[in-house]
Amino acid sequence: MTGFGCVGSVVPDAVDTVEAIIDDPWYPAIDPAQLRREHRLGDVAKVTPERLRAAILEALISIDNQIGVWAMRQTAAGYESLADVPARKFDGESRLVISFRRAIGALTKLELIERLRDLDTTSAGDRDATALDPSIGELRRDAVHAIRDILGTTRTTVELI
Structure with a gap:
């Protein structure tokens, strides 16, 4: 039984066949299998490769809506990709790329949790869905x-009253 009130797991062979998702070449490619491992999506029942791909695409769109103008300014400044924008590197990778992947992972998992938590309408499923509310806010x-x-x-956003 998973936290979603569903029984089952993703077949590893199906996960391994999912191709990397390349949004705009300016952004790094997203490897669904790696995202699944890093964000513990393997234990989420009913996350088929198709559902995972759709959630990743939704996350990419959401992030592009938020940083697209900034990305265009970086392109105009001569940077051909997010990885080319000057930034400190950690473990050989730009902190901007690390943050981008973190945002994709959080939004993908958020999308999956919000869409899949209604699969079980039993009272146990309702309790499980309520338990996910703090996780949704954290993601x-x-x-x-x-x-x-x-x-x-x-x-931090601060508003004066």
Whole structure:
């Protein structure tokens, strides 16, 4: 039994056959199998390769909506990809690329949890869905932090009343 109130698991062979997703060549390619491992999506029942791909594409669109203008400015400045934009490197990889992948992972998992938690309408399923609410908020926060890290803006929004 998973946290979604569903029985089952993803067949490893099906996961391995999912091709990398390349959004715009300016952004790094996303490897669904790697994303599944890094964000523990292998234990999420009913996440078929097709559902995973759709959730990743939704995450890419969401991120492009938020950083697209910034990306165009970077392109105009002569940078051919996100990895080319000057930034510190950690473990040989640009912190911007690391943040991009973190945002994709958080938004993908968020999309899957929000879409799949209604699969079980039993009282046990309702309890499981309620238990996921804090996770949803944390994933949304993680995505916002990663996107703000890319944009170089603060993570905190303060409004005067």
